[in-house]
Amino acid sequence: MYRYDEFDHALVQDRVTQFRRQVERRMKGEISEEQFRPLRLMNGLYLQLHAYMLRVAIPYGTLDSRQMRKLAYIARRYDKGYGHFTTRQNIQYNWPKLEETPDILAELAEVEMHAIQTSGNCIRNVTSDQYAGAAQGEIEDPRIWCEIARQWSTLHPEFSFLPRKFKIAITGCERDRAAVKVHDIGMIMKHDEAGEVGFEVLVGGGLGRTPFVGKTIRDFLPKEHFLSYMEAILRVYNQLGRRDNKYKARIKVTLHETGQEEFTRLVEEEWETIKDSTLKLPKEEVDRIAAHFEPPEWKALPDDAPTCDARAASDPEFAAWLRHNVEPHKAAGYAIVNISVKPPGEPPGDVTDVQMEAMADMADAYSFSELRVTHVQNVTLPHVEKERLPALFDDLAKHGLATANVGLVSDIICCPGLDYCALANARSIPVAQELTKRYTLERQQEIGEMQIKISGCINACGHHHVGNIGILGVDRKGEEHYQVQLGGSAKEDASLGKIIGRGFTQEEVVEVVDTLLDTYLELREGDEVFIDTFRRVGIKPFKERVYGAA
Amino acid sequence: MALLERKDGGASLIEDPFTRVDDDEALPAGPVIVSLPRFQAERDALLARDEALGVWLDSDESPTAIEDDLGRLAVVACNFPAFNDGRAFSYARILRERFAYAGEVRAIGEVMLEQAPFMVRSGFSTFELRDVADVSDFKAVVEEVRTVYQPTGDGRETALQRRLGR
Numbered sequence: 228m229y230r231y232d233e234f235d236h237a238l239v240q241d242r243v244t245q246f247r248r249q250v251e252r253r254m255k256g257e258i259s260e261e262q263f264r265p266l267r268l269m270n271g272l273y274l275q276l277h278a279y280m281l282r283v284a285i286p287y288g289t290l291d292s293r294q295m296r297k298l299a300y301i302a303r304r305y306d307k308g309y310g311h312f313t314t315r316q317n318i319q320y321n322w323p324k325l326e327e328t329p330d331i332l333a334e335l336a337e338v339e340m341h342a343i344q345t346s347g348n349c350i351r352n353v354t355s356d357q358y359a360g361a362a363q364g365e366i367e368d369p370r371i372w373c374e375i376a377r378q379w380s381t382l383h384p385e386f387s388f389l390p391r392k393f394k395i396a397i398t399g400c401e402r403d404r405a406a407v408k409v410h411d412i413g414m415i416m417k418h419d420e421a422g423e424v425g426f427e428v429l430v431g432g433g434l435g436r437t438p439f440v441g442k443t444i445r446d447f448l449p450k451e452h453f454l455s456y457m458e459a460i461l462r463v464y465n466q467l468g469r470r471d472n473k474y475k476a477r478i479k480v481t482l483h484e485t486g487q488e489e490f491t492r493l494v495e496e497e498w499e500t501i502k503d504s505t506l507k508l509p510k511e512e513v514d515r516i517a518a519h520f521e522p523p524e525w526k527a528l529p530d531d532a533p534t535c536d537a538r539a540a541s542d543p544e545f546a547a548w549l550r551h552n553v554e555p556h557k558a559a560g561y562a563i564v565n566i567s568v569k570p571p572g573e574p575p576g577d578v579t580d581v582q583m584e585a586m587a588d589m590a591d592a593y594s595f596s597e598l599r600v601t602h603v604q605n606v607t608l609p610h611v612e613k614e615r616l617p618a619l620f621d622d623l624a625k626h627g628l629a630t631a632n633v634g635l636v637s638d639i640i641c642c643p644g645l646d647y648c649a650l651a652n653a654r655s656i657p658v659a660q661e662l663t664k665r666y667t668l669e670r671q672q673e674i675g676e677m678q679i680k681i682s683g684c685i686n687a688c689g690h691h692h693v694g695n696i697g698i699l700g701v702d703r704k705g706e707e708h709y710q711v712q713l714g715g716s717a718k719e720d721a722s723l724g725k726i727i728g729r730g731f732t733q734e735e736v737v738e739v740v741d742t743l744l745d746t747y748l749e750l751r752e753g754d755e756v757f758i759d760t761f762r763r764v765g766i767k768p769f770k771e772r773v774y775g776a777a
Numbered sequence: 778m779a780l781l782e783r784k785d786g787g788a789s790l791i792e793d794p795f796t797r798v799d800d801d802e803a804l805p806a807g808p809v810i811v812s813l814p815r816f817q818a819e820r821d822a823l824l825a826r827d828e829a830l831g832v833w834l835d836s837d838e839s840p841t842a843i844e845d846d847l848g849r850l851a852v853v854a855c856n857f858p859a860f861n862d863g864r865a866f867s868y869a870r871i872l873r874e875r876f877a878y879a880g881e882v883r884a885i886g887e888v889m890l891e892q893a894p895f896m897v898r899s900g901f902s903t904f905e906l907r908d909v910a911d912v913s914d915f916k917a918v919v920e921e922v923r924t925v926y927q928p929t930g931d932g933r934e935t936a937l938q939r940r941l942g943r
């Protein structure tokens with residue numbers, strides 16, 4: 228993975244010094260909260276319902292064991308012993324003290340991490356496929372390009388006061404695990420007809436109040452123009468994006484209101500003027516960064532794994548974990564392991580300091596010290612020898628980290644909601660907790676692939692629009708209510724869910740999910756997954772079961 | 778209001794030789810800065826005066842509107858109606874990098890000291906600061922972060938250039 232050189236180090240260290248000065252001025256009352264707000268936001272520090280919240284970037288979700296241990300230490304030393312992994316591959320601390328936040332940033336800088344641009348109207352942490360560098364069928368490791376984008380976007384002088392926040396996701400596979408189609412910019416690596424590698428460029432995807440699936444504005448962008456094309460998109464957006472209404476300020480609205488054709492024309496016109504500028508990437512620099520993402524030294528192994536197979540044959544719990552949490556790897560004899568941090572009854576994405584340290588130890592023991600954080604709020608060990616999967620499973624189980632539910636109904640995406648968040652209208656965590664407790668593994672396996680996504684308000688941090696079942700918390704006359712949507716997907720076949728009808732109380736909504744799942748099981752043909760059944764039969768049968776025939 | 782001029786890596790407080798004139802105000806003697814609508818309405822008369830001339834652009838006015846006259850303008854001022862309206866960062870770069878404008882590019886309006894590093898990098902050369910900042914504060918803030926990644930018209934050596942030059 229990428230290692231900072233002296234220039235990268237200098238930047239994060241200087242940023243810590245700068246923030247320390249700004250916090251001191253705030254503590255002394257030299258600047259008001261109003262003046263401090265934009266400054267703290269540029270370092271990921273929010274003021275939430277009960278306390279400050281610090282959001283730390285995990286660039287493109289990749290971290291090593293040393294960094295994970297540091298995150299654990301910060302959780303213990305500066306917070307209440309846990310952190311929360313988010314849908315943007317970040318980690319949030321919910322209880323830091325203002326005066327200690329510069330110290331936290333200094334701790335992070337020691338391990339090449341920061342909280343820069345994890346909030347504010349700027350280019351946020353660039354996200355990617357959690358299987359990058361390990362996935363079968365990958366064209367190229369997308370993290371090379373994520374790192375190039377990270378550096379280019381860091382303290383970008385022109386794009387730090389955009390109309391609204393700006394999210395970029397990049398993937399190197401056709402299979403989309405990074406939800407690239409619901410990002411402000413999505414880049415998908417592909418080959419052109421001549422076999423050259425470049426990117427399909429999508430713009431204007433996003434969730435929130437006005438959800439859109441991104442539109443392809445360029446079928447193929449040669450790699451050398453990666454930065455100049457993004458700069459052109461951002462420059463057009465910075466000038467054209469609405470500033471009169473923050474709910475209409477995202478690029479998805481700009482694209483929608485300008486029209487895709489005209490917007491694309493403006494981008495291409497701008498790009499023509501800068502494509503051969505100093506933004507054109509020299510091969511030398513791409514190679515320098517690519518060298519950091521060379522695969523680890525995998526052993527030459529046979530692909531069969533008799534120890535693992537024998538254990539699976541005799542231990543149904545292990546077999547279930549193998550089936551749901553383990554994915555094929557590009558190297559023979561290796562596997563990708565997903566650690567579910569969603570045991571029954573726990574808030575999705577929350578991890579204790581002890582668990583973080585355990586995961587760091589297991590990364591050292593089993594996965595070349597590498598870990599990934601996923602946009603579905605789990606953790607991945609990308610390079611595990613298949614023959615060692617039984618031993619890893621036993622180690623995970625000791626720490627309550629062996630829940631076999633990845634991709635199943637209890638693998639829920641959930642925002643912090645009204646338990647923490649100042650924007651929320653309703654609590655989302657209790658709904659997730661109820662649902663994760665509700666289904667036995669057998670029942671979950673019967674239901675099969677299912678993504679439930681829960682947001683506590685219309686801002687959609689819990690991605691409810693792209694859940695197979697999406698749940699949105701709303702405030703109805705002072706009471707928490709929940710709307711249900713069906714048919715969303717965040718994958719390569721991205722689609723937005725449709726609302727089934729009037730909302731429900733918290734007790735009711737859990738029952739409604741049951742009814743929806745029963746309806747699917749009755750309607751499904753063969754081994755059809757939920758989303759395919761929904762697309763075949765439409766919303767009507769589900770509605771009728773929930774509300775009665777009209 | 779203090780006018781800070783960025784020069785040779787440092788900064789100094791300077792006397793502003795220009796008068797900013799409202800649209801309905803008669804032109805005083807000496808150098809003036811007028812709005813874009815006034816410039817467009819009175820262009821020939823303004824250019825015929827034997828005085829340095831500046832135009833100020835509001836945040837919804839692109840410098841492409843004055844592209845053909847840039848050679849005759851001593852100052853282009855860009856307004857920040859609010860600190861978080863960042864359109865002028867793009868305007869400054871377009872002025873410097875696309876139009877190769879070499880005159881004064883001035884930041885006016887809600888100009889925050891903490892934004893100065895971004896402004897300098899985008900191409901602004903003078904700053905009407907709300908808070909009269911100590912000149913040494915300004916210099917310290919602008920140079921606080923040693924590394925820059927983006928090539929912009931300010932010519933500052935980027936991390937990439939330093940890497941390639943090692």
